Amino acid sequence: xxxxxxxxxxxxxxxxxxxxxxxxxxxxxxxxxxxxxxxxxxxxxxxxxxxxxxxxxxxxxxxxxxxxxxxxxxxxxxxxxxxxxxxxxxxxxxxxxxxxxxxxxxxxxxxxxxxxxxxxxxxxxxxxxxxxxxxxxxxxxxxxxxxxxxxxxxxxxxxxxxxxxxxxxxxxxxxxxxxxxxxxxxxxxxxxxxxxxxxxxxxxxxxxxxxxxxxxxxxxxxxxxxxxxxxxxxxxxxxxxxxxxxxxxxxxxxxxxxxxxxxxxxxxxxxxxxxxxxxxxxxxxxxxxxxxxxxxxxxxxxxxxxxxxxxxxxx
Amino acid sequence: xxxxxxxxxxxxxxxxxxxxxxxxxxxxxxxxxxxxxxxxxxxxxxxxxxxxxxxxxxxxxxxxxxxxxxxxxxxxxxxxxxxxxxxxxxxxxxxxxxxxxxxxxxxxxxxxxxxxxxxxxxxxxxxxxxxxxxxxxxxxxxxxxxxxxxxxxxxxxxxxxxxxxxxxxxxxxxxxxxxxxxxxxxxxxxxxxxxxxxxxxxxxxxxxxxxxxxxxxxxxxxxxxxxxxxxxxxxxxxxxxxxxxxxxxxxxxxxxxxxxx
Numbered sequence: 001x002x003x004x005x006x007x008x009x010x011x012x013x014x015x016x017x018x019x020x021x022x023x024x025x026x027x028x029x030x031x032x033x034x035x036x037x038x039x040x041x042x043x044x045x046x047x048x049x050x051x052x053x054x055x056x057x058x059x060x061x062x063x064x065x066x067x068x069x070x071x072x073x074x075x076x077x078x079x080x081x082x083x084x085x086x087x088x089x090x091x092x093x094x095x096x097x098x099x100x101x102x103x104x105x106x107x108x109x110x111x112x113x114x115x116x117x118x119x120x121x122x123x124x125x126x127x128x129x130x131x132x133x134x135x136x137x138x139x140x141x142x143x144x145x146x147x148x149x150x151x152x153x154x155x156x157x158x159x160x161x162x163x164x165x166x167x168x169x170x171x172x173x174x175x176x177x178x179x180x181x182x183x184x185x186x187x188x189x190x191x192x193x194x195x196x197x198x199x200x201x202x203x204x205x206x207x208x209x210x211x212x213x214x215x216x217x218x219x220x221x222x223x224x225x226x227x228x229x230x231x232x233x234x235x236x237x238x239x240x241x242x243x244x245x246x247x248x249x250x251x252x253x254x255x256x257x258x259x260x261x262x263x264x265x266x267x268x269x270x271x272x273x274x275x276x277x278x279x280x281x282x283x284x285x286x287x288x289x290x291x292x293x294x295x296x297x298x299x300x301x302x303x304x305x306x307x308x309x310x311x312x313x314x315x
Numbered sequence: 316x317x318x319x320x321x322x323x324x325x326x327x328x329x330x331x332x333x334x335x336x337x338x339x340x341x342x343x344x345x346x347x348x349x350x351x352x353x354x355x356x357x358x359x360x361x362x363x364x365x366x367x368x369x370x371x372x373x374x375x376x377x378x379x380x381x382x383x384x385x386x387x388x389x390x391x392x393x394x395x396x397x398x399x400x401x402x403x404x405x406x407x408x409x410x411x412x413x414x415x416x417x418x419x420x421x422x423x424x425x426x427x428x429x430x431x432x433x434x435x436x437x438x439x440x441x442x443x444x445x446x447x448x449x450x451x452x453x454x455x456x457x458x459x460x461x462x463x464x465x466x467x468x469x470x471x472x473x474x475x476x477x478x479x480x481x482x483x484x485x486x487x488x489x490x491x492x493x494x495x496x497x498x499x500x501x502x503x504x505x506x507x508x509x510x511x512x513x514x515x516x517x518x519x520x521x522x523x524x525x526x527x528x529x530x531x532x533x534x535x536x537x538x539x540x541x542x543x544x545x546x547x548x549x550x551x552x553x554x555x556x557x558x559x560x561x562x563x564x565x566x567x568x569x570x571x572x573x574x575x576x
Binding site: 277 | 412444459484495560569
């Protein structure tokens with residue numbers, strides 16, 4: 001059975017949830033080999049093993065962490081050369097896609113981005129044109145390189161051997177040309193990560209800048225908070241909260257859009273959510289065309305009342 | 316400073332975007348336009364040129380079907396100085412790799428210090444071509460910029476990632492890509508629209524680039540689409556009007572019925 005390389009997405013050793021989804025997918029395709037690029041694998045190793053990693057390649061990042069994308073692509077290219085894997089799986093973050101892109105050129109392989117599912121083959125499923133079409137595809141040359149969106153699989157806990165192997169990569173001077181001169185970590189919000197959350201509650205122009213009703217409702221549901229482009233452009237919420245074509249694409253179990261009209265730009269970012277609810281004062285708002293349930297009303301009245309009701313039911 | 320800004324002609328997102336029988340995107344039967352995210356790339360290129368205030372030139376480059384000249388024209392109307400349109404039937408159906416190859420070879424034939432791209436196209440939303448260009452050209456990749464600063468031979472950007480906000484720096488020549496947060500893109504002025512009519516646009520074929528037909532197009536692609544399926548449009552469920560708290564009650568009932576609470 002061939003190895004399937006999975007690039008571990010972590011922050012200082014804390015593995016992010018989509019990596020466990022990738023390991024689960026890797027299990028369908030072959031033997032999962034996690035690739036950990038960092039300074040200390042000890043906190044991650046047990047988790048990677050618990051989610052199926054048979055091998056964990058450990059790559060010290062001293063020469064890597066200060067440069068954008070290129071060194072990680074070199075590491076993976078060298079591992080591809082060494083292990084001749086059945087596929088390489090990377091999360092579909094901006095960085096992940098850029099690493100995949102450069103890896104494809106280096107290894108003369110095809111690359112598929114933003115897969116929402118990967119089955120044996122490997123055959124990928126993508127959701128395209130604002131979710132209007134589903135596409136099945138495969139790589140036809142080289143080592144399949146696939147970037148996978150969060151929520152593509154339910155992570156399964158199946159112990160792998162988790163055998164660690166140190167891998168000494170050679171980083172060229174050419175890869176060290178885009179220097180990361182400063183890095184400020186994003187503050188933890190205490191809420192689930194937007195692209196990984198099961199429930200997302202978003203606010204738009206209709207909030208008038210007051211996101212409190214949205215946030216309190218999100219908290220009642222244990223949800224992540226999102227924002228429309230209008231809300232971000234108005235400076236009410238940071239861009240990292242933006243759901244839409246130029247922000248994040250989410251596909252949660254439940255998406256609640258509040259004071260959001262539903263322009264195509266926004267729909268592109270949430271149209272494939274399993275259940276969609278909208279609250280909007282305007283009964284003509286295009287968002288209502290998408291909903292499983294809608295309320296024509298003022299979110300400033302509806303959400304607080306709904307929040308109270310939900311909290312009461314929770315007891 | 317010579318700036319090459321890469322733009323893409325894409326099907327209008329509000330039109331009926333769909334696939335041909337060979338599973339390639341229909342780029343001809345659907346109205347197209349300059350990809351909105353590339354407007355930001357054109358804007359930042361123009362701002363760099365304006366800040367330098369010298370004889371810097373902005374060349375807009377695209378690879379696309381005949382109609383892709385519309386994208387070049389829009390960029391010229393915004394203020395770019397000249398255009399290059401690579402058009403060749405054999406390129407149709409190219410994947411990211413062939414597209415980046417053709418762009419890279421075209422860029423090499425244009426006097427350039429800086430290559431600027433948008434963060435992703437609005438049709439494929441790949442966001443991978445700029446990184447591939449940097450790889451192919453052997454230059455620094457300074458990408459996904461929400462803020463750009465040029466200081467002599469150095470480009471410094473703010474990149475807002477998932478987990479951190481980073482400052483990235485590279486030395487020219489390099490590939491820069493900019494997000495929709497990098498600054499509002501200007502509308503062409505009437506003067507700009509008229510001036511664009513006189514600006515030179517060169518048309519290049521694959522042969523002009525020295526690229527072999529066997530390296531591009533659908534048959535050369537390193538990925539294959541096996542099938543495409545239109546998702547059935549979502550049908551509208553129940554929509555109620557809020558009256559004295561009835562909306563909230565109905566909403567919570569719905570959540571309970573679906574076991575969200």
